[in-house]
Each structure stands twice: as structure tokens, then as C-alpha cells.
Amino acid sequence: MxxxxxxxxxxxxxxxxxxxxxxxxxxxxxxxxxxxxxxxxxxxxxRHFRTKAALREAVTKRWLDRTSERLAVIAAEDRDAGARLRDWLAALFEAKRHKAGDDPELFAPYMVLVEESGPAVGEHIEDLTAQLAAIIGAGVADGTFTAPDPLTAARAVFHATGRFHDPCHAREWTAPAIDDEFTAVVDLLLRGLRP
Amino acid sequence: MxxxxxxxxxxxxxxxxxxxxxxxxxxxxxxxxxxxxxxxxxxxxxRHFRTKAALREAVTKRWLDRTSERLAVIAAEDRDAGARLRDWLAALFEAKRHKAGDDPELFAPYMVLVEESGPAVGEHIEDLTAQLAAIIGAGVADGTFTAPDPLTAARAVFHATGRFHDPCHAREWTAPAIDDEFTAVVDLLLRGLRP
Missing domain, CATH: 1.10.10 (Arc Repressor Mutant, subunit A)
Incomplete structure (x- = not known):
């Protein structure tokens, strides 16, 4: 064959x-x-993956990397930091919701892998937070935002939007009000970053 | 007997x-x-509870009401809305963390009941959101906060702090950084409510 x-x-x-x-x-x-x-x-x-754990870790990482790579494109765009932050958060929500809703056969086993795997998930979160910090840092530099420390602000924004990307909330992502809830949270966070 | x-x-x-x-x-x-x-x-x-479901619903409600009643005391205090909002959110986090950490024999079964029970959990969230809206409304009235609609702002604050009260995050509540994360999120939200 x-x-x-x-x-x-x-x-x-x-x-x-x-x-x-x-x-x-x-x-x-x-x-x-x-x-x-x-x-x-x-x-x-x-010869490529010495243990079942290494194989599972690698497959989880590959799955998570697909999301971060798409978001990195938005983070690197040269335009208003406020609009970029909003679009980045919307793209993150959309990517997670898509995985949960349109690919349930893969989402369910991945949730088990995510539970098992330490470093891949932590690295993914660090990667996403660094992208957020870059957007916030650019906004601080051009006067769109105020934040004493862009990385701390990035973590706060990431945690405050967990309802819209953490897989433990996946069941709530089909609720009729979820998009309005997302907008209300992001509006409040953007107001919090104003100078 | x-x-x-x-x-x-x-x-x-x-x-x-x-x-x-x-x-x-x-x-x-x-x-x-x-x-x-x-x-x-x-x-x-x-004669008191006609079905097992009614009994479970009532016991869940009673457990959740104990938290809301304690928080209602803070919500009703006559002092600065900003400090009150911060203390209310801290008390909610503390109450949930206490239940998860100090009473695991009851927390685990309750999580199953919370999954099962529709109205009790929804009513609890409505109750908490109304308390938050009262604090934010008082802050709008005295010029501490700006919010076009206190109830919308209350829901946004509740959702943005889900990491610190939603039971699906219970495992993260013992992480060493969790209190700093809480402070960073609440700081950002309070900045978002500034006039």
C-alpha cells in the first residue's frame, strides 16, 4: 500500500x-x-514519538497551534489597536466555537487530551497571551490604551474573556444571548484600557 | 426515635x-x-417534595441561597460603590472557593445536581446579577460609575469574572497566581466602569 x-x-x-x-x-x-x-x-x-504521552502531546499541540497561527495574523496587522483587539478576541471565540460545534468527534477526544497534557496547553495560553500583549503594547505606544504593564493587562483580558474561549464553557456557546454577552464584556474591557 | x-x-x-x-x-x-x-x-x-427532582432542586437552591444571602448584605451596604463592587466580587470568589476546597464531599455531589437542575441555578445567577446591578446603579447615581444600562453592565462584570466563581474553573482556584489574577481582572473592570 x-x-x-x-x-x-x-x-x-x-x-x-x-x-x-x-x-x-x-x-x-x-x-x-x-x-x-x-x-x-x-x-x-x-522513532518519532517515544511514548504514547509524547504522541498525544504533539497532536494536541498541533491542534492548538492551528488556532494560534491564525490569530497571529490579526495580532500582527498594522491598524487601530482597539479594533484589532476586538477582532482578535472575536476570532479566538469563533475558532473555539467552531471546533466545539462543527467537529464534535474531534473536540470530545481533544478535551480528554487537554486534561492529560501539561505543557502543550500552558504553552498555547502563553502564546495567545503574548499576542494580546503585543496588541495592547502597540495601543499603549500610540496612545489608544493605558496599561501599566501590557502583559498583566493581556492576562486580565484573557481571563476576563474565558467564558468565550475556555472549553469548560463550550456548552454555553450555542446560547442565543452569547454573542451579545461577548460584545458587552469586550466593550467593558476596551473601556477599561482607555487612557 | x-x-x-x-x-x-x-x-x-x-x-x-x-x-x-x-x-x-x-x-x-x-x-x-x-x-x-x-x-x-x-x-x-x-408530601413536601413530590419527586426526587423536586427534592434535588430544593436542596440545590438552599445551598446556593446561602451564598446569595451573604452577598446581599454587602450589596446593601451604604458606602462607595467601587469598594463595594470589589468586596462583593471577592466575597463571591471566597464563598465558591470555600465550598470547593473545604467541603469537597458536598461540592462534588452538588456539581452533579447543578448539572441536573435547571431553574435553581438560573435563578441564583439572576439573583446575583441583580445584586451587582444594584451596586452599579448606585455608583451611576452618585457619579462613581458610568454605564448606559446597569443590568447589562452587571451581566458583563459577572461573565468577565466567571474564572473566579464558575464551578467549571474550581480546579484553578488553588493556583498560586489566582489572587493576583483576580485583582488584575477586577482592576480592569472597575476602570471600564469609570465615567
Missing amino acids: AATTETLTAERILEATEEVLRRHGPAKATVVDVARALGVSHGSVY | AATTETLTAERILEATEEVLRRHGPAKATVVDVARALGVSHGSVY
């Missing part, structure tokens, strides 16, 4: 792991299951 | 239900279990 003749990259292993997770749930996403799905020996998967 | 000679009030039934929950968890808190704990017939419990 084709799978065995292509070079076995970490990326191919992670794609296959996502597929296994989607089909069979987190309990079945072991190195042996993934090797079987790829039609390779489990030794060749172990 | 003493239990059978006292008048069987709804309050006594609810006390016994809490005790049964604490000892045996939510699966065991049925009308029959509670009647057995009280040494009465289950018919006499049914």
Missing part, C-alpha cells in the same frame, strides 16, 4: 493520529493503533 | 438530604434514602 512507500514524517504520523482520534476516540489513539492505521511497524512510529 | 416525634418540616427534610448527599453522594439522595435517614415513611417526605 502507498502508506509504506512514502517517507514516514512526524507530520504524517500526527495526521494519522488525528484520524484515529476522530474515528475511535482517545482511548484508541496509541502508538500501535496509529502504526496500524499507517500500515507501518510501531517501531517506526516510536 | 426523636426524629419521628418532631414536626417534619421542609427544612428538616432538606437538612437530612444534605447529610445523605455528603455521606453517600448524589446517586443515593432519593426520597426513600432521605426518609430512611429521618426515620419517617417516604410518604411523609413526598
